Amino acid sequence: MSGPLNALLDQDMPADIVLKSGIIKAQPESMFQVEETHIAGSVEKRRREFRAGRSLAREALGKLGIEACAIPMGPNREPIWPAMITGSISHCSSIGVVALGRRSVYEGIGVDIELDKPLPQDIPELVYTKHERNSTQGSSGIQNHDTLTFSAKETVFKCLFPLLGFYFDFKEVTLGFNTAERKFTAHLPARIAQQIGRSQLVGHYWITEGYILTLAYLKASEHQE
Ligand SMILES: CC(C)(COP(=O)(O)OP(=O)(O)OC[C@H]1O[C@@H](n2cnc3c(N)ncnc32)[C@H](O)[C@@H]1OP(=O)(O)O)[C@@H](O)C(=O)NCCC(=O)NCCS
Numbered sequence: 001m002s003g004p005l006n007a008l009l010d011q012d013m014p015a016d017i018v019l020k021s022g023i024i025k026a027q028p029e030s031m032f033q034v035e036e037t038h039i040a041g042s043v044e045k046r047r048r049e050f051r052a053g054r055s056l057a058r059e060a061l062g063k064l065g066i067e068a069c070a071i072p073m074g075p076n077r078e079p080i081w082p083a084m085i086t087g088s089i090s091h092c093s094s095i096g097v098v099a100l101g102r103r104s105v106y107e108g109i110g111v112d113i114e115l116d117k118p119l120p121q122d123i124p125e126l127v128y129t130k131h132e133r134n135s136t137q138g139s140s141g142i143q144n145h146d147t148l149t150f151s152a153k154e155t156v157f158k159c160l161f162p163l164l165g166f167y168f169d170f171k172e173v174t175l176g177f178n179t180a181e182r183k184f185t186a187h188l189p190a191r192i193a194q195q196i197g198r199s200q201l202v203g204h205y206w207i208t209e210g211y212i213l214t215l216a217y218l219k220a221s222e223h224q225e
Pocket of ligand 1: 031049050053073076077078079088090091094111112113137153154156157158159161162167168169170174216
């Protein structure tokens with residue numbers, strides 16, 4: 001699977017995160033039986049994106065020296081990675097993306113890809129905190145800031161859900177953007193901070209080839225900067 005965003009992302013990626021992107025193919029990728037059961041009743045589009053994600057994930061695992069293995073789906077749709085790995089999957093339109101790292105370095109990793117276009121009209125209202133709405137600080141300065149904010153919060157969710165085991169709302173997380181470095185900081189509410197022992201996490205964003213891509217991670221305690 002070729003990676004349309006891979007060249008760009010290789011330049012800026014934290015060195016110990018493997019990120020793979022690829023076109024979602026029409027013809028079936030090879031899958032493990034347990035994975036097929038998750039999409040047995042799904043429509044063709046869903047089967048393709050699920051298979052593309054698993055295929056990219058195996059490529060990424062290979063880069064970390066881990067043999068191809070099944071990546072089943074957990075009870076809340078989260079991917080179940082090999083014990084020493086953490087990571088995340090996203091798909092949008094014709095592209096799939098996977099980000100992986102070693103658990104010894106990262107407690108959690110989240111990734112999300114969205115089309116670089118405005119969100120449907122009623123969505124931004126659900127995404128912003130009051131502080132984000134009333135403040136011009138923290139703006140990314142990009143045209144589709146609403147979509148970037150949505151994507152960054154989805155990324156934060158995917159990074160943290162496997163550690164927390166509970167859902168949380170977009171409005172519980174407040175983002176601040178560093179436009180010069182194309183980074184964001186996610187400020188977390190007390191109920192999350194208490195559980196993970198950190199009150200914020202770091203993220204990166206890229207706007208390229210008509211897509212917005214966001215990545216967030218939580219470093220293991222001994223690797224904190
Ligand atoms: C699941 C969700 C994060 C993204 O789903 P989506 O819109 O289909 O978008 P994406 O394609 O980017 O991501 C789908 C992938 O997310 C991953 N995912 C789904 N649920 C997950 C969970 N609970 N934890 C971690 N990863 C999850 C899966 O790998 C899935 O792909 P797969 O089913 O092919 O394996 C979103 O729909 C959701 O449920 N969000 C919860 C609320 C939220 O985001 N709150 C924000 C808090 S700040």
